[in-house]
Amino acid sequence: MNSDFHWLPASASSSAARFDALALTTLIMTGLVALILFVLVTWFCIRYRAGSSAGRQHPPSGNRTVEVIWIVAPLLLFFAVFGWAAYDYASLYRPNPDATPIYLVAKQWMWKAEHPNGRREVGELHVAAGQPVRMVMTSQDVIHSFFVPAFRVKQDVLPGRYTSIYFTPSKVGVYHLFCAEFCGTEHATMSGRIVVMPPAEFGRWLQQGPSVPGMAARGFALFRRFGCSGCHSAGSTVHAPDLRGLIGRRVHLQDGRELTADATYVRDSILLPHKDVVAGYAPIMPSFAGQIGEEDLLAIIEYIKESAHDERSTPRHTR
Amino acid sequence: MSTANASAIAERGEPEHAATFALWILLATELLLFGPLFLGYVYVRTHFPDAAAAASRHTDMLLGTVNTAILLTSSLCMAVAAERARAQRSTQWWLSATALLGLAFLVIKGIEYQHEFAEHLFPDRGFAPADAISLDRLHGMQLFFLLYFAMTALHALHLAVGCVFCLGLTVRGGRQHALAVELTGLYWHFVDVVWIFLYPLLYLLGRAGG
């Protein structure tokens, strides 16, 4: 990692250049305003200092036209900056089907990541240049924040739910990962490294490391170990919803509400099964709160996501 | 008010205006003091609708309704007292009645709290309602009771302060009595109006239609 002093941070994501352009534009705009004001104030202070011979007849006590101009003009400039920034902001959260998910669990005071193929890391995150990434993140304890200055991205990581952000690393190198939300005594040392590798090298790296089943496979093992398949599989005698392809599906709940199943919904259903009971089913699912850790929950969710592509088992009839 | 202040305002001929104005501002601050609790209530009710209804069924409907009647009657007494004060007639009985009804409210509220403590409904670590069938039901009921206790306790605190003022006025009487009764009445009615919102939100939630 480069410890030389730089005026600007490295620009290592596809959105960083655009970010810097917006920042520069805003800087020029605000800098011009500041400069004009500074020049005016200085000029007035010199020209109209006490004892100078400048003309002081009829100093204006107001001018409605001027006031309106310097209300409307900045407002228009502000709308422009707002619009550009809002558009770029929205793109950080726009779902990208090509993005590889990376699952991150933050805890006091470390980062734990898992790639879909099962490769895990602590304090480091390897990604491939040019490959879009979707971070799926949760915290085990307090609020943390995933901050990579070189990518110009930041997203708070919350306990009890999943937060996401999309980015595409663009430049090979090693960059800082900081926790940016105060989280306790060792907040300042909860840093990590983001390692951006060329795609081929990343592919090799992904295959290395201890041989573990992919995340979805691990999730499937957990799905069986905790007894989920006892109710939620094809041969079960218990009437339980079919979970294949659940993520993204529209779900009708018992109390008349409808929602789109996402990762948080699945997590809540495992930990608080009586919260959003599906219409037509009895609320008999037991809670697994305190039994399944955050990383295991993510693995189960990954399995359920992958099961959408599973065509081997015969479809169950759901009412 | 101090003599300097009184003479200053007297110069402008509007002694009542300043104090009444100040009280209205105070009532605005009180509204915003209750605000976060109402927001918390909205949160619990939208995130835990079943749990909130179940929790509400644990409140004592009888005592709550009796208390509502008591408070409304106390407001009536207060209004009569204010009317009589304006007409320069004696207000002592009416002010005492207001204060006594207020105290009765507090006593009954205390009895309700006692029952709720006995049923392990106080939202601390020992929270254990009989019908918490699941974890999220437990969480939801606990949060409902957090708000129940917070809102009713804050209300009771304000009511107690009102009782003290009523009793004080009963004892004091004297100059500027009409203004003091008017201001106390304004405060008392505000406390009453807050209860009129709390009662249905807390007591009637799970009870419509059985």
Next chain:
Amino acid sequence: MTSAVHRGTPASATEAIDLGYLGGKFSLWSWLGTHDHKRIAILYAIAITTFFFLGGVAAALIRIELATPQGDLVSAETYNKLFTAHGVIMVWLFLIPSIPSVLGNFLLPLMIGARDLAFPRLNLASWYVYVIGGAFTIWALIAGGVDTGWTFYTPFSTMFSNSNVVLALLGVLIVGFSSIMTGINFIVTTHTMRAPGLGWFRLPLFVWANYATSIILVLATPVLAMTLVLVGIERVFQVGLFDPALGGDPLLFQHLFWFYSHPAVYIMILPAMGVASEIIPCFARRRVFGYRFMAYAILGIGIIGFLVWGHHMFVSGQSVYAGMVFSLLSFMVAIPSAVKVFNWTATLYKGSITFSAPMLYALGFVGLFTIGGLTGLFLAALALDVHLSDTYFVVAHFHYIMVGGSVMAYFGALHFWWPKMTGRLYSEAWGRAAALIIFVGFNLTFFPQFLLGYEGMPRRYHSYPPEFQVLHLVSSCGAALLAVGYLLPLIYLGWSLFKGKPSGNNPWQATGLEWETSSPPPTHNFERPPVVTRPPYDYPEQGEPA
């Protein structure tokens, strides 16, 4: 013909002055039991100065620690307690009360031609509440400390921190009631006690500013009070409205907290703007440009300021659409502030400007507030805030406004009204020197922090990667200079109390009712209640014969 600043006609320094409200009874009880708004203002000034230096000590330790990348001066836990103490003290015990409770208290009745505030005993009570709450808070911060940051984010503050959270919350809660009392007093006073002829649009802008501040004080502070109570309840009873593990939502806390804390920053800046609007016309010897727009801008800032709190939560997990609404409104709230800066600038046009110490502070205020405000635009822009939030960019931004803005204005006000409050003149040479030292020291301290933030240096870090050291070192050196600048007035202002020349009624030849009575004013303010017939800032046109 242009006139130099006329500093009154005192005889000699040894001539005794009529002590006005400072004279008469001087026992401890005559001060601690006073109903006189001027004496209460002095009581506030003593307490506020004490808290300012306590908060400053915390800042000094922080900057010394940050001069090197390693966390080697204090432990991580102590560092966290230091920045928490600095924030809590400076925001609640210093900035929020400073201008309103010292200068507002002293000047409001004088500026409107009244004998006192509407409720003098409430005023005294507000001081006691403030001091008790302040002492309680300091005790919590020092005896054990609090390590949550002044923002008390949950669930860390409710379920994880092992520090004096509840005590600190209690202290802040008590101090909050002092704010509400002051606010009610000011609002009622402004409405009901103006001198005959003093309509709303003849009021000095300082009065407008304190009026709007008071409205924010009374409406926003109760929300903070209840939010802190809820945090305390969670911590004590382990129930979880703000804790997801117990069914709650940490964002609920953030919404409630920032609903107060954003208007709070307008509580801190509006009075400072009022001060600038008094000083600049005086030392430019002309009327404020665009008085009505200035007054409406004050109200606009107060109102829109209640609608932007979500801009503290752009990366919190708040919905993208909510973020857009808050971002747009945040850009809009910058407009009335910009109008004020433009109008102050225009007030210099065709003026006759002298550079007294108060004027240096006021001009410094305008410049530094402008930079702070413009950098706020970066943070209002959603995409930019994603990178900049929770970095030193934000720290620099708010210090430019709160320190470069509010504190500069507070010092400027102290100097401007010092003769009125004490009857003495301070040394102008020292005053100007201190103003310049503060200005330079301030920029050295905080400008590098914008760069640090853009570089990615996060906030609330006890130690940091070595590549950030150069900028941190510059900042810490600046802080040392700034500290010198802040200590100087303590010396020369204090000295002037004993050895300063008598100032006379109106050493600055300023307009405003407060200058028409003696310095210091008598207890009852005016010998005869004034009647107002002229507009505000009625400085004679310079082109005309004097």
